[in-house]
Amino acid sequence: RQVRKGKGDLAHKLVEVLNLQNLMSSKEVRMSLAMAGMRGNSVLTYYIASRVVGGAVGFIGTLIFISLMKEFAYPEFMKFVFSGLGGVVGFFLPKILISNKVQNRQEQMTASFPDALDLLLICVESGLGIEMAFSKVTEEIMENHPILASEIGLTSAELAFLGDRRQAYENFALRTGMDVAKSLSTTLIQSEQYGTPVGTALKVLAQEKRDERMSAAEKK
Numbered sequence: 001r002q003v004r005k006g007k008g009d010l011a012h013k014l015v016e017v018l019n020l021q022n023l024m025s026s027k028e029v030r031m032s033l034a035m036a037g038m039r040g041n042s043v044l045t046y047y048i049a050s051r052v053v054g055g056a057v058g059f060i061g062t063l064i065f066i067s068l069m070k071e072f073a074y075p076e077f078m079k080f081v082f083s084g085l086g087g088v089v090g091f092f093l094p095k096i097l098i099s100n101k102v103q104n105r106q107e108q109m110t111a112s113f114p115d116a117l118d119l120l121l122i123c124v125e126s127g128l129g130i131e132m133a134f135s136k137v138t139e140e141i142m143e144n145h146p147i148l149a150s151e152i153g154l155t156s157a158e159l160a161f162l163g164d165r166r167q168a169y170e171n172f173a174l175r176t177g178m179d180v181a182k183s184l185s186t187t188l189i190q191s192e193q194y195g196t197p198v199g200t201a202l203k204v205l206a207q208e209k210r211d212e213r214m215s216a217a218e219k220k
Contacts, residue, residue: 029044029047029048030044031174031177032095032098032099032102033047033098034174034175035102035105035106035175035176035177036098036101036102036105037101037105037147037150038098047094047098050094051091051092051094051095052091054090054091054093054094055087055088055090055091056087056090057090058086058087058088058089058090058091058093059083059084059086059087059090060083061086061090062082062083062085062086062087063079063080063083063086066079066082066083067079102177105147106176106177106178108145108147108148109145109147109148109151109176109178109181110178110180111213112141112144112145112147112148113148113178113180113181113209114206114209114210114212114213115141115145116137116141116145116148116152117184117202117205117206117209118206118210119136119137119140119141120133120134120137120202120206121199121202121203121206123136123137124198124199124202125199130159130165130188130198131156131159131160134152134153134155134156134159135153135156137149137152138152138153138156151172151175151176152172154172154175155168155169155171155172158171158172165192166189166192169184169185169188169189170185170189172184172185173185180209183205183208184205187201187202187205188201
């Protein structure tokens, strides 16, 4: 029922009328929205529609504003040039906002990642499996680090329901888009592939990230 209802709203109709369905399959756009914490087909539709509407509003709004000016020191055709620039700004504004949101999320997750790694290491060394360790870390950091907790919690769910654990780790790295997440993903994948102890690998990685955080603090 929700799917049928969603296809009838204004955003979906706009995408269909302008034949923008090919953008719906863009992997780059989907990953940008995922890293911003915005997931689902409806979100992608609204994002595409917002860029189209933003461009139209920017063009029309700039043209109206210039037309209402008492004095315009440029030739008449420049009105359309400035309006076109306004349309370009309106078209790219949603993308800029998404990029800023991605950057803010990554900064917050990077700051809290060393603590999460320490907790994950404690859980693994205490005898918990990696799925339970991810779940426990999610519970412990939810209050202070909700963004990272949501991503780890989603990974915990994927580990439980996906048949391929490697895919769950890779999805975590792709969703966050952070180097530290990629390092954790690679560490866990290699640990399972070659049979090395997870605790030992996590201990090395956790120490590296603590050192990096201290270096960043000293630099700041």
